[in-house]
Amino acid sequence: MRTGKSRTPTCRPSRASSTRSASSLSSETRLRIWLERSGSGFRLRDAATEEPVRDDDPRIRVVKVAGVSYRLEALQDDAFAAGRRLALVPEPDNEHDPNAIGIWDEQRRVQAGYVPAEIARELDARDWQVVSVWEYVEDGRRGGLRVLLAPRDAWIGIPRA
Incomplete structure (x- = not known):
């Protein structure tokens, strides 16, 4: 008995880029995150549920x-202090890595560094926003940063200074 369903695929596999789009990760409801002060930076909290958001949240x-x-x-x-919005700047002409994405201050005057290579190759910088969430401070000087990369359409509540 035939069901009308073919045993072979009727569509060709997608040739779409494997670059991870923030919009493909977002659910039907807009992601809303509060930044909650903690030590040298911020913890993340889901504004809808008030539950903590873990660093490994997909x-x-x-x-x-x-x-x-x-x-x-x-x-x-000061543009890199915890809680500051930053800018993602793709560097397709980077001689070391064409997938490189620079992390700059919001006005793009000063560069802090890069999105790690293994993450950058999965992202399209146009689909993401970035906020500094943690400072590594030694002897009163900033020596490192952790940043939050969130979908461009996510709401991020940043406490006022």
């Missing part, structure tokens, strides 16, 4: 900024 990325050791003076700029 809707976001929380990563340590790569390459900061080459930019320690730039990293001291």
Whole structure:
């Protein structure tokens, strides 16, 4: 008896890029995250449920900024303080990695470093926003940053200074 269903696929496999789009990760409801002060930075909390958001939540990325050791003076700029919005700048002409995504201050004056290579190759920077969420401070100087990468349409509640 035939059911009308073919045993072979009727559509060709997609040739779409494997680049991970933030919109493909978002659910039907808009992601809303509060930043909650804690130590040298912020913890993440889901604004809808008030539950903590873990760093390994599939809707976001929380990563340590790569390459900061080459930019320690730039990293001291207040624009990189925890809670500040930053900018993702793709570098397709980067001689070391065409997938490189620079992390700059919001006005794109000073660069802190890069999205780690293994994460950058999965992202389309246009679909994501970035906020500094944790500072590594030693002897009163910023020596590293962790940043939140969230879908461009996510709401991120940042406490006022």
